[in-house]
Amino acid sequence: xxxxxxxxxxxxxxxxxxxxxxxxxxxxxxxxxxxxxxxxxxxxxxxxxxxxxxxxxxxxxxxxxxxxxxxxxxxxxxxxxxxxxxxxxxxxxxxxxxxxxxxxxxxxxxxxxxxxxxxxxxxxxxxxxxxxxxxxxxxxxxxxxxxxxxxxxxxxxxxxxxxxxxxxxxxxxxxxxxxxxxxxxxxxxxxxxxxxxxxxxxxxxxxxxxxxxxxxxxxxxxxxxxxxxxxxxxxxxxxxxxxxxxxxxxxxxxxxxxxxxxxxxxxxxxxxxxxxxxxxxxxxxxxxxxxxxxxxxxxxxxxxxxxxxx
Amino acid sequence: xxxxxxxxxxxxxxxxxxxxxxxxxxxxxxxxxxxxxxxxxxxxxxxxxxxxxxxxxxxxxxxxxxxxxxxxxxxxxxxxxxxxxxxxxxxxxxxxxxxxxxxxxxxxxxxxxxxxxxxxxxxxxxxxxxxxxxxxxxxxxxxxxxxxxxxxxxxxxxxxxxxxxxxxxxxxxxxxxxxxxxxxxxxxxxxxxxxxxxxxxxxxxxxxxxxxxxxxxxxxxxxxxxxxxxxxxxxxxxxxxxxxxxxxxxxxxxxxxxxxxxxxxxxxxxxxx
Numbered sequence: 248x249x250x251x252x253x254x255x256x257x258x259x260x261x262x263x264x265x266x267x268x269x270x271x272x273x274x275x276x277x278x279x280x281x282x283x284x285x286x287x288x289x290x291x292x293x294x295x296x297x298x299x300x301x302x303x304x305x306x307x308x309x310x311x312x313x314x315x316x317x318x319x320x321x322x323x324x325x326x327x328x329x330x331x332x333x334x335x336x337x338x339x340x341x342x343x344x345x346x347x348x349x350x351x352x353x354x355x356x357x358x359x360x361x362x363x364x365x366x367x368x369x370x371x372x373x374x375x376x377x378x379x380x381x382x383x384x385x386x387x388x389x390x391x392x393x394x395x396x397x398x399x400x401x402x403x404x405x406x407x408x409x410x411x412x413x414x415x416x417x418x419x420x421x422x423x424x425x426x427x428x429x430x431x432x433x434x435x436x437x438x439x440x441x442x443x444x445x446x447x448x449x450x451x452x453x454x455x456x457x458x459x460x461x462x463x464x465x466x467x468x469x470x471x472x473x474x475x476x477x478x479x480x481x482x483x484x485x486x487x488x489x490x491x492x493x494x495x496x497x498x499x500x501x502x503x504x505x506x507x508x509x510x511x512x513x514x515x516x517x518x519x520x521x522x523x524x525x526x527x528x529x530x531x532x533x534x535x536x537x538x539x540x541x542x543x544x545x546x547x548x549x550x551x552x553x554x555x556x557x
Numbered sequence: 558x559x560x561x562x563x564x565x566x567x568x569x570x571x572x573x574x575x576x577x578x579x580x581x582x583x584x585x586x587x588x589x590x591x592x593x594x595x596x597x598x599x600x601x602x603x604x605x606x607x608x609x610x611x612x613x614x615x616x617x618x619x620x621x622x623x624x625x626x627x628x629x630x631x632x633x634x635x636x637x638x639x640x641x642x643x644x645x646x647x648x649x650x651x652x653x654x655x656x657x658x659x660x661x662x663x664x665x666x667x668x669x670x671x672x673x674x675x676x677x678x679x680x681x682x683x684x685x686x687x688x689x690x691x692x693x694x695x696x697x698x699x700x701x702x703x704x705x706x707x708x709x710x711x712x713x714x715x716x717x718x719x720x721x722x723x724x725x726x727x728x729x730x731x732x733x734x735x736x737x738x739x740x741x742x743x744x745x746x747x748x749x750x751x752x753x754x755x756x757x758x759x760x761x762x763x764x765x766x767x768x769x770x771x772x773x774x775x776x777x778x779x780x781x782x783x784x785x786x787x788x789x790x791x792x793x794x795x796x797x798x799x800x801x802x803x804x805x806x807x808x809x810x811x812x813x814x815x816x817x818x819x820x821x822x823x824x825x826x827x828x829x830x
Binding site: 298301302303304305321322323324325327329331333334335336337339340344348349351352353354396406 | 571574654655656657658660661662663665666
């Protein structure tokens with residue numbers, strides 16, 4: 248099942264004579280039961296996409312469905328949770344009142360709501376402060392309350408916009424654990440975050456958005472693999488592979504005794520292995536090299552910016 | 558309907574936190590206590606028997622209504638002034654970034670959201686006026702042993718007057734996301750424009766010579782809600798159980814309310830947040 252489906256979704260903001268393409272014909276499918284991370288620099292259109300999917304902003308053209316229902320049908324939001332980037336709760340309410348209000352609006356009430364509030368406050372570790380006014384809460388506590396608010400209706404699909412913003416490292420780990428637990432319950436999580444290391448740790452699939460365009464989309468593994476770069480570990484430290492370097496193969500010796508090999512394609516790699524084996528050198532390990540999500544992200548954005556300048 | 562009720566109650570909670578309405582409830586309570594004390598020193602028994610025997614029930618009604626209106630009239634005006642001030646920020650607060658995003662992410666339509674805010678404002682004013690009017694009515698009625706339910710209609714007419722002004726506040730709140738324009742317009746209508754237009758209609762019209770000016774002023778008179786008439790002549794007549802000869806001020810004010818609320822909902826439905 249596809250939890251989020253967009254087709255040529257576009258949003259153009261007009262500011263005087265200037266038109267800004269916040270989303271540019273975005274087509275995206277997010278499978279149900281996965282954690283999807285949307286990455287992009289500030290102003291890439293990440294929040295605009297979430298707002299359109301939730302009916303907070305209207306698309307200029309294109310269409311979208313969440314949980315197989317057109318986004319214009321607001322009743323589907325009974326199955327959706329949302330934590331906005333800069334959420335604001337009435338300062339005169341306490342945590343229980345905030346959750347009670349948003350729970351009732353989401354269609355939960357009675358004993359079920361009371362139980363859910365207690366359970367969620369325990370999960371986000373706010374039980375001890377549940378009767379304090381939210382105006383006395385720190386940024387991290389507000390984020391944790393926001394997460395509880397997003398989960399109050401036991402949603403199937405959860406949108407989180409910078410959920411760990413302002414949260415300390417221990418709190419971040421706890422939020423990550425909650426998200427992984429939700430995925431294990433087959434919930435779909437759509438995550439906007441600047442913290443790439445965090446996204447890398449928990450997401451199943453990632454999309455990279457820049458200037459409203461989806462530049463890349465795939466699993467973290469697919470996106471971070473360097474397809475033409477390998478590390479070779481030999482059985483002997485004395486063997487030197489640099490002599491096999493050619494126009495289609497570059498070879499560098501690393502300080503740990505391994506060799507980094509860059510080839511044009513897999514057949515070049517195999518040719519090189521044949522040469523090594525012909526010299527009776529024993530290969531212990533061949534490892535496909537990976538970049539971090541951050542490296543990949545920066546390279547994709549730079550590539551796109553370069554292409555735009557041309 | 559359930560969603561509208563949730564937002565209505567939530568707006569009531571917001572109003573309580575604002576303290577202005579509690580301040581007004583405090584003033585009302587103080588006035589009621591003072592009334593009880595003052596009337597405990599007034600001997601009405603001989604007065605009552607005199608009135609009953611002389612078949613002057615009409616005079617009794619006028620006297621009781623007169624005393625009731627003497628207390629309620631200035632306080633209901635004050636209630637409206639405070640209510641405009643306190644309720645002007647209900648819609649702009651709702652439209653603040655971070656707040657509206659959350660509300661619209663819930664399974665509630667935009668119509669329900671705005672109507673909930675509107676009815677919430679009305680409920681706050683209704684409860685305040687209800688407390689004051691019913692309190693005054695009980696004290697005076699007990700004292701004079703004269704029970705005239707017509708006076709309770711003041712609750713409805715004051716709430717209706719506020720409903721009309723609040724529709725303009727909601728409209729300006731939706732388009733400007735600020736409380737100031739709506740508040741200024743409501744005060745301008747309530748304190749200046751409506752009384753001036755009533756003065757024009759009752760006294761100045763015959764002395765104005767220009768036909769064009771008269772047409773323009775007549776047009777404005779019919780468009781602008783007639784809060785001066787609603788809070789004046791119509792309230793007095795309804796409170797004293799007399800019939801109202803001309804419902805035009807009520808109807809044109811109701812049309813203003815429907816138009817303002819309709820256009821506010823239309824704009825709110827189209828807005829990006």
